[in-house]
Amino acid sequence: MRNNQVLGLLFPNARDEALGEITAARAMGSVPFGGRYRLVDFTLSNLVNAGITKVGVITKNNYQSLMDHIGAGKAWDLSRKSTGLRYLPPYGTSDEQYAGRIASLASIDRFLEIATEEYVVMSDCYIVGSIDFEQLLRQHILTGADITVACKAGDKVDFPDQLRLTCGADGQIQDITIGGNKKSGYTGLGIYVMKRERLRQLTAEAQSRNLGNFERDVIQRHLGILKLYSYPVMEYTEVITSLSAYYRASMNLLAPGTRRQLFTPERPVLTKVRDTAPAVYGLHAAVSHSLVADGARIDGEVRNSVIFRDVHIGRGAVVENAVIMQGTVIMQGARLNCVICDKGITVKDGGSLRGAASHPVYIEKGAVV
Amino acid sequence: MYRKQECVAMLLAGGQGSRLYALTKEIAKPAVPYGGKYRIIDFPLSNCTNSGIETVGVLTQYQPLELNDYLGSGEPWDLDRAEAGVHVLPPFQRQRGADWYKGTANAIYQNIPFIERYRPEYVLVLSGDHIYKMDYSKLIAAHKEKQADCTIAVLEVEMEEASRFGILNTNPDGSIYEFDEKPAVPKSNLASMGIYVFTWDKLKKHLELDEANKKSDNDFGKNLLPAMLAAGERMFAYRFGGYWKDVGTIDSLWEANMDLLNPHVPLDLTGSEWRIYSRSPSAPPHYIGRAADVQNSMISEGCVIDGRVDFSVLFANVTVEEGAEVLDSILMPGTVVKKGAVVQYAILAENVTVGEGAVIGERPELCEDIKDWGVAVVAAGVGVGEGAKVPPKAMIEEDTP
Numbered sequence: 001m002r003n004n005q006v007l008g009l010l011f012p013n014a015r016d017e018a019l020g021e022i023t024a025a026r027a028m029g030s031v032p033f034g035g036r037y038r039l040v041d042f043t044l045s046n047l048v049n050a051g052i053t054k055v056g057v058i059t060k061n062n063y064q065s066l067m068d069h070i071g072a073g074k075a076w077d078l079s080r081k082s083t084g085l086r087y088l089p090p091y092g093t094s095d096e097q098y099a100g101r102i103a104s105l106a107s108i109d110r111f112l113e114i115a116t117e118e119y120v121v122m123s124d125c126y127i128v129g130s131i132d133f134e135q136l137l138r139q140h141i142l143t144g145a146d147i148t149v150a151c152k153a154g155d156k157v158d159f160p161d162q163l164r165l166t167c168g169a170d171g172q173i174q175d176i177t178i179g180g181n182k183k184s185g186y187t188g189l190g191i192y193v194m195k196r197e198r199l200r201q202l203t204a205e206a207q208s209r210n211l212g213n214f215e216r217d218v219i220q221r222h223l224g225i226l227k228l229y230s231y232p233v234m235e236y237t238e239v240i241t242s243l244s245a246y247y248r249a250s251m252n253l254l255a256p257g258t259r260r261q262l263f264t265p266e267r268p269v270l271t272k273v274r275d276t277a278p279a280v281y282g283l284h285a286a287v288s289h290s291l292v293a294d295g296a297r298i299d300g301e302v303r304n305s306v307i308f309r310d311v312h313i314g315r316g317a318v319v320e321n322a323v324i325m326q327g328t329v330i331m332q333g334a335r336l337n338c339v340i341c342d343k344g345i346t347v348k349d350g351g352s353l354r355g356a357a358s359h360p361v362y363i364e365k366g367a368v369v
Numbered sequence: 370m371y372r373k374q375e376c377v378a379m380l381l382a383g384g385q386g387s388r389l390y391a392l393t394k395e396i397a398k399p400a401v402p403y404g405g406k407y408r409i410i411d412f413p414l415s416n417c418t419n420s421g422i423e424t425v426g427v428l429t430q431y432q433p434l435e436l437n438d439y440l441g442s443g444e445p446w447d448l449d450r451a452e453a454g455v456h457v458l459p460p461f462q463r464q465r466g467a468d469w470y471k472g473t474a475n476a477i478y479q480n481i482p483f484i485e486r487y488r489p490e491y492v493l494v495l496s497g498d499h500i501y502k503m504d505y506s507k508l509i510a511a512h513k514e515k516q517a518d519c520t521i522a523v524l525e526v527e528m529e530e531a532s533r534f535g536i537l538n539t540n541p542d543g544s545i546y547e548f549d550e551k552p553a554v555p556k557s558n559l560a561s562m563g564i565y566v567f568t569w570d571k572l573k574k575h576l577e578l579d580e581a582n583k584k585s586d587n588d589f590g591k592n593l594l595p596a597m598l599a600a601g602e603r604m605f606a607y608r609f610g611g612y613w614k615d616v617g618t619i620d621s622l623w624e625a626n627m628d629l630l631n632p633h634v635p636l637d638l639t640g641s642e643w644r645i646y647s648r649s650p651s652a653p654p655h656y657i658g659r660a661a662d663v664q665n666s667m668i669s670e671g672c673v674i675d676g677r678v679d680f681s682v683l684f685a686n687v688t689v690e691e692g693a694e695v696l697d698s699i700l701m702p703g704t705v706v707k708k709g710a711v712v713q714y715a716i717l718a719e720n721v722t723v724g725e726g727a728v729i730g731e732r733p734e735l736c737e738d739i740k741d742w743g744v745a746v747v748a749a750g751v752g753v754g755e756g757a758k759v760p761p762k763a764m765i766e767e768d769t770p
Contacts, residue, residue, distance in 0.1 A: 034653065034654070035653065035654030036653070036654055036670070074444070254656070256656070256673075259653060259656065262653075263652070263653045268651045269651065269653070270651050271651065273445070273649050275445075275644055275645075275646050275647065275649075276639070277404070277405070277406070277638035277639045277645075277667070278404075278405035278406055278667040278668055278669040278670075278682075278683075279655065279667065279668050279669075280630075280639065280666075280667055281663050281664055281665060281666045281667075281668065281678075282664070282665065283664055283665055284664075285663060285664050285665075286662075287657045287661070287663055288657060288658065288659050288660075288661060289657070289658060289659045290656070290657050291653070291654040291655070291656050291657075292654055292655055292656075292657060292668070293654040293655075293670065294406070294654075294669060294670055295639065297639065302657075306654075307654070308654075
């Protein structure tokens with residue numbers, strides 16, 4: 001069923017800084033992940049799989065590759081007439097526009113005003129997971145919450161200003177801290193549900209007081225004033241807010257159990273179609289415990305690695321514990337261990353790169369090694 | 370009023386492909402899977418879009434459901450256009466009576482109104498039976514240059530094989546003076562590829578004449594082309610030098626897939642030049658397990674391989690369990706090969722399950738009489754039981770214990 005009452009709002013630039021060099025020339029949402037995906041695919045698919053057919057993508061900067069990837073939204077069935085995908089790029093004359101989440105929400109107020117959907121799901125794009133947003137919405141409506149905050153159990157903080165939530169047995173949020181060491185039981189995932197009119201009102205209010213931080217000035221500030229509920233996500237999720245988290249999540253994909261939870265027939269992860277031929281294995285290929293995307297050509301040894309599209313691995317090359325992004329060429333006899341290669345890298349004959357599992361080496365886009 | 374198109378392509382996709390037996394029981398031949406992620410019809414459609422032909426009529430008749438679904442709006446081939454683009458043209462009922470497509474020429478005849486609305490100079494007639502990459506714009510340029518009424522693409526075949534093909538005998542300038550259908554003693558080795566370009570006025574005239582001729586079978590090769598030649602129309606052969614394969618039989622379908630694994634065969638589907646487009650499922654990258662051993666193969670997304678795979682083409686979402694072996698075979702989407710099973714020299718259609726320890730097919734060198742050897746075929750959705758043995762050349766259409 002189409003979910004006509006819900007509008008999706010994506011923030012693909014959220015926490016761009018967390019991935020350092022990987023996001024130097026791209027938004028968080030367009031970071032390649034899992035052999036053929038971009039991070040935004042997971043959240044976008046979660047929205048679409050919940051029947052949400054109207055999605056606003058609020059971009060801030062570095063969004064060229066993101067727009068290339070999402071295009072008109074056809075791969076997600078979001079190329080539609082009245083609903084579908086809407087890009088909401090920075091608007092206005094001042095460079096300070098969009099400085100924070102609240103400023104960007106204020107600048108799309110007209111879009112929010114003319115929308116007809118009753119509810120809004122807001123989400124950042126650094127979460128890898130197949131999350132049932134329908135369940136999230138159902139709980140939001142059932143509890144009569146003003147704001148529902150999706151979260152995961154545990155005290156492990158993925159980034160310094162992540163929300164820590166203390167919740168009652170009914171899920172109502174009793175305390176919110178940002179930073180500090182208070183044990184709380186849950187951490188926020190940057191996913192919020194509320195009524196569209198509530199979002200507009202809270203945005204206007206914060207804007208009028210010159211408050212700029214959404215988490216602190218909208219969510220935390222209304223504790224005890226509005227009904228805030230938590231929604232603990234039970235599904236497998238990874239929060240990709242550091243290079244080591246990116247590497248760990250990539251390696252976790254090799255476990256069959258992870259893939260079973262992430263790629264379900266009920267909630268497929270959709271992505272742009274690239275029309276590459278199936279992967280080709282040569283006479284000298286020796287591959288084990290690895291994920292390989294279409295378009296790859298493998299004639300060397302590959303172990304414990306994630307190989308993206310159009311990657312070529314030459315004869316005698318050895319690639320271990322590595323993430324090799326699209327279009328990278330590893331020539332004859334090269335050796336790579338614990339490495340993240342960005343797109344379009346060339347590792348020449350006999351080249352050698354070695355990192356540690358705890359500190360993988362990152363090679364920037366287009367480099368020749 | 371439709372925008373004028375210089376050339377309209379008409380793709381004959383109604384054939385049953387009866388020599389593919391179990392593989393075309395429920396789908397039309399052009400919808401048969403090929404090459405790990407494609408279907409046969411992807412080749413002519415991608416050739417059209419890569420050649421700048423924007424209007425393609427697809428003539429369907431036999432088992433059209435899956436083919437229609439696959440074509441959809443034509444978006445995967447960039448053929449979802451406002452006026453032009455891909456159009457599915459099934460036979461239809463008229464005020465007075467209804468006709469199936471009686472022959473290839475009749476299929477085009479019945480769709481003259483479709484062609485006329487684009488007011489084309491040329492009509493390209495294609496079939497959905499062949500694997501090849503071809504720039505039709507060069508064929509059309511040659512047609513124009515010779516001021517021909519009809520140009521037929523031809524392939525040079527080995528002289529000893531020429532008697533299997535429709536052979537064209539030509540003058541030194543390339544003009545055709547004789548058609549020789551499967552000649553016992555061939556005079557030339559130029560075989561027709563079943564790809565024709567016509568000047569539309571001439572084709573229309575001859576379609577009408579052919580239709581009026583009650584003795585005609587309304588077939589291009591058998592009736593219309595010879596009639597055009599007899600009427601003195603300008604007909605030329607156009608030599609094509611690339612890879613071309615008719616995949617009308619089990620053996621040729623198997624061979625054409627194996628050709629993809631041979632670096633010496635000039636058919637390359639990798640790379641971005643002259644890309645072949647297809648409708649793809651949304652599956653994650655394939656996984657090669659710790660105990661797996663994969664060489665000389667093509668593997669698609671969604672596969673999970675824990676066994677041995679050599680000289681094989683695996684479509685999306687195929688599972689090969691630990692200890693299973695898949696050799697010299699083609700496994701179509703969703704097929705599962707369980708522990709310890711052996712699949713060799715076989716084509717397994719979609720969603721086949723091969724039980725533990727089952728053995729399908731045989732290596733030719735192990736057959737006492739080579740006449741008994743052939744590619745084994747298991748039809749879509751069939752379950753092959755634990756420990757079952759499927760002999761070479763077998764055609765399994767129902768579950769076997």
